[in-house]
Amino acid sequence: MSRILIIEDERKIARFLELELTHEGYEVATCGDGRTGLEKALSWKPDLLILDLMLPELSGIEVCRRLRHDSDVPIIMLTAKDDVSDKVMGLDMGADDYMTKPFAIEELLARIRVGLKKHRSSAAAATPAPTLTAGPLVLDPVSYTVSFSGTPVQLTKKEFDLLRYLMQHAGQAVSRDALLTDVWGYDYAGDTNVVDVYIRYLRHKIDEPFGVKTIHTIRAVGYKFQYE
Numbered sequence: 001m002s003r004i005l006i007i008e009d010e011r012k013i014a015r016f017l018e019l020e021l022t023h024e025g026y027e028v029a030t031c032g033d034g035r036t037g038l039e040k041a042l043s044w045k046p047d048l049l050i051l052d053l054m055l056p057e058l059s060g061i062e063v064c065r066r067l068r069h070d071s072d073v074p075i076i077m078l079t080a081k082d083d084v085s086d087k088v089m090g091l092d093m094g095a096d097d098y099m100t101k102p103f104a105i106e107e108l109l110a111r112i113r114v115g116l117k118k119h120r121s122s123a124a125a126a127t128p129a130p131t132l133t134a135g136p137l138v139l140d141p142v143s144y145t146v147s148f149s150g151t152p153v154q155l156t157k158k159e160f161d162l163l164r165y166l167m168q169h170a171g172q173a174v175s176r177d178a179l180l181t182d183v184w185g186y187d188y189a190g191d192t193n194v195v196d197v198y199i200r201y202l203r204h205k206i207d208e209p210f211g212v213k214t215i216h217t218i219r220a221v222g223y224k225f226q227y228e
């Protein structure tokens, strides 16, 4: 039985989710603030986390950031605001997915199933992945490190996942939609500016400081990784 931890201070929503998820056959625990939620997540080791963004004691963003030091549990963030900067911040801190309130329970249940399945398959596919290189740029999927001519490049998890995907498809034009589906894991309903934001981050951390061109814009399509 999969364990799901709900960290949500709105009692009505927490109770509703608890009932629905229990009914679906999940083992459920709830916490009403960020601090106890973080402690519970570390001690109880749930298979998936539903995390509200606005929480007392410790914000959802902060819970996410701290949790990511020790855990790769799938995290679905709940946000009251349909704001790109909130989404980007949540995803940047390592959340896998988010839902804007109010949401349909069926959609949340579907995303929970996707999150759990993805997590299981990534755990099962734990064979050592090969190191990717492009000139002086080296990405090691095992140690989760990137370096340029031996100089470490600090990337967030999403930036790393995006770069890895682009390097795996080096020389190919990849569409924004393909990047959203394959890197972010589901269809963002046309919200492709998240991709553009992350491409900017990568260029800022690799192309600009090292004076190279690795990520090329392909007009009307998307992007292509090619070391020059």
Ligand code: CA
Binding pocket: 008, 009, 010, 052, 053, 054, 055
């Ligand atoms: Ca809240």
